[in-house]
Structure formats: structure tokens, C-alpha cells
Amino acid sequence: MAPQLEIYVDGKGSSFRTAERGYVRLSISATSIDQAQAAHAAQSAIEKITTAIRALAIKTEDGRAHPDAAVTAFTVSPRSTESRFQRDKDNRQLPKQPKEHVVRASAEIIFRDMAKLAEVTHELATMPHVSVLGTEWRLTDATYAELEREARVKAIRNAVHKAQDYASVVGREVVAVEIKDQPSPSGHDMYHLQQALHQQTLQQTLAQQHGSGLSAAVVTEGLTLEPKTITTSAHVQAKFVSKEEDGDSEDGGRARKRR
Incomplete structure (x- = not known):
């Protein structure tokens, strides 16, 4: 054997x-020595993004993404505020100068329509106070x-x-x-x-x-x-x-x- x-x-x-799917991450940030002005600038950017994206994120009656929707999901984080000293060109603090106030938020968008993703990403990248942090394919x-x-x-x-x-x-x-x-x-x-x-x-x-x-x-x-x-x-x-x-x-x- x-x-x-x-x-x-x-x-x-x-x-x-x-x-x-195309997953896009955004950062919204506005800075000013006037806190109210920074908050207004950030809120204005958030409202513009929200208006533009909601038009693409149509829903069915039960709240689900519509089969024809270009965007399947959209979220915006609550705003946060930070106060900090201004700095000179050598990155040294300037305690005698008025403090800066930074208002931040973030947003996430998931696109089904890739043509719309390219179009909207360009618009967002050129919008004041908005940065496109990255795009992932999924x-x-x-x-x-x-x-x-x-x-x-x-x-x-x-x-x-x-x-x-x-x-x-x-x-x-x-x-x-x-x-x-x-x-x-x-x-x-x-x-x-x-x-x-x-x-x-x-x-x-x-x-x-x-x-x-x-x-x-x-x-x-x-x-x-x-x-x-x-x-x-x-x-x-x-x-x-x-x-x-x-x-x-x-x-x-x-x-x-x-x-």
C-alpha cells in the first residue's frame, strides 16, 4: 500500500x-475677533450646503432615500466654538491682541450619482469657509x-x-x-x-x-x-x-x- x-x-x-457610492467629508470653519460674525459666517455656509444637498437628497414617504435621489445620506454636526490668542508670523502668541473666535462644524454626504458628486464637489471646494477633507469610494x-x-x-x-x-x-x-x-x-x-x-x-x-x-x-x-x-x-x-x-x-x- x-x-x-x-x-x-x-x-x-x-x-x-x-x-x-461616493462619500464626501466637509469641514466648515469661520474665524473672526468678533464671535457673532464668526458664528454668522459659519451658519451661512452651513445653510448654503444644506439647501443645495437637500435638493439632491429627496426622500420617499417613509423617509428613505428615493431611488432617483443623487444623494442617499447627509448629516451636519453641531457647531463648536473655540477662542484662542492670535499669533504672529513666527507662530508666537499675541496676548495683547483681541482673541480670535473659531466656529466649526463638519458634514458628510453620500452620493449615488457620480456626475453630481463631481459637480457638487467643485462647488463646495470653492465655497467660502468650506473645505473638502476627502472623498472615498464605497x-x-x-x-x-x-x-x-x-x-x-x-x-x-x-x-x-x-x-x-x-x-x-x-x-x-x-x-x-x-x-x-x-x-x-x-x-x-x-x-x-x-x-x-x-x-x-x-x-x-x-x-x-x-x-x-x-x-x-x-x-x-x-x-x-x-x-x-x-x-x-x-x-x-x-x-x-x-x-x-x-x-x-x-x-x-x-x-x-x-x-
């Missing part, structure tokens, strides 16, 4: 989808769960094919007896990092274009925010052993020859 064959292999698989929970499942299935199939390749060369058949899921870099998180760097470059470009006196139409036409591909990966380690009938059939063949 031939000794049992053991094969250990890694299996890897990945799946991808085009992003279905999938819906249902799609991402499906993507992960596809990647796992591909990883297991990859392991099976490897084991079968090795076994077939030596004339054996194998079955899986152990599968271990292994941590694997998703590509989703890596893309978020890449997108943050891309967004920083985008903001710098917008600032340069806006400062050069180009019209909004020219800047918008030159601005592309195409949804990116999101990839998820899976990695497994598997153990395969030869089927018992391999050895039995070999012994049986020898016995028949002896007869």
Missing part, C-alpha cells in the same frame, strides 16, 4: 466592482458582502486546483481535510489611502485654477471624478491528503498479478 500523500497549498482569490453593504464571498470561493478553488495539479503528476487523487482562512490585504483600505492622496492633489489643483481666474465652467469641464474599482481579496491555507482507494487499488492490482 502506498503511503498517504499530503499536500499543503495556499489559495488566493480576488473580486472587484466599480464603486457605487460599495453598498450587500454588494461588498457578495464581493467578499466571491473572493473566498475563488481562493478555495485556487487551492483545489493547485493540489490537483501536484497530485495528478504523481498519479494520485486527493481530498481536502483542512482549510484555514488567512488575513489578506483587502485592497479596499489601500484604495482609501490612494484616494485620500488623490483628493489632496485635486484640492490643490482646484485652488490653483480658482486663483488663476478661470471660470467655474472651465474648471468643472476639466474636473473628472470617475468612480474607481474596489477590490477585495481572500487567502486560505489548505491541507489535502490522498484518497484511501488510491492505495487499495494499487494493492489490489498487485494481488491480481500474483494470482
Whole structure:
């Protein structure tokens, strides 16, 4: 009887989808030595953003995002106020000068319509007291769960094919007896990092274009925010052993020859 064959292999698989949502983070900030003036400037910016976004975030009667809504979610944080000393060009405090008052808030927007995302992001980036902190591309929970499942299935199939390749060369058949899921870099998180760097470059470009006196139409036409591909990966380690009938059939063949 031939000794049992053991094969250990890694299996890897990945799946991808085009992003279905664009998540935009905003910062609203106004500074003045007059606290009321800072509060008014910040509130005015918040109201402009709210008016523009609510027109895109239409709801159904039960309060859910309408299937045709360009924006599926929108939130604005409460305002916060900070008082601080003014500073000179060397960053030294100026205690004799009137204090500055800083009023801040933040907002988050989730876009379904990517064309609207590009258009609105440009408008927000050029709005006084508003900064676009970053844009992330996302999938819906249902799609991402499906993507992960596809990647796992591909990883297991990859392991099976490897084991079968090795076994077939030596004339054996194998079955899986152990599968271990292994941590694997998703590509989703890596893309978020890449997108943050891309967004920083985008903001710098917008600032340069806006400062050069180009019209909004020219800047918008030159601005592309195409949804990116999101990839998820899976990695497994598997153990395969030869089927018992391999050895039995070999012994049986020898016995028949002896007869």
C-alpha cells in the first residue's frame, strides 16, 4: 500500500466592482475677533450646503432615500466654538491682541450619482469657509458582502486546483481535510489611502485654477471624478491528503498479478 500523500497549498482569490457610492467629508470653519460674525459666517455656509444637498437628497414617504435621489445620506454636526490668542508670523502668541473666535462644524454626504458628486464637489471646494477633507469610494453593504464571498470561493478553488495539479503528476487523487482562512490585504483600505492622496492633489489643483481666474465652467469641464474599482481579496491555507482507494487499488492490482 502506498503511503498517504499530503499536500499543503495556499489559495488566493480576488473580486472587484466599480464603486457605487461616493462619500464626501466637509469641514466648515469661520474665524473672526468678533464671535457673532464668526458664528454668522459659519451658519451661512452651513445653510448654503444644506439647501443645495437637500435638493439632491429627496426622500420617499417613509423617509428613505428615493431611488432617483443623487444623494442617499447627509448629516451636519453641531457647531463648536473655540477662542484662542492670535499669533504672529513666527507662530508666537499675541496676548495683547483681541482673541480670535473659531466656529466649526463638519458634514458628510453620500452620493449615488457620480456626475453630481463631481459637480457638487467643485462647488463646495470653492465655497467660502468650506473645505473638502476627502472623498472615498464605497460599495453598498450587500454588494461588498457578495464581493467578499466571491473572493473566498475563488481562493478555495485556487487551492483545489493547485493540489490537483501536484497530485495528478504523481498519479494520485486527493481530498481536502483542512482549510484555514488567512488575513489578506483587502485592497479596499489601500484604495482609501490612494484616494485620500488623490483628493489632496485635486484640492490643490482646484485652488490653483480658482486663483488663476478661470471660470467655474472651465474648471468643472476639466474636473473628472470617475468612480474607481474596489477590490477585495481572500487567502486560505489548505491541507489535502490522498484518497484511501488510491492505495487499495494499487494493492489490489498487485494481488491480481500474483494470482
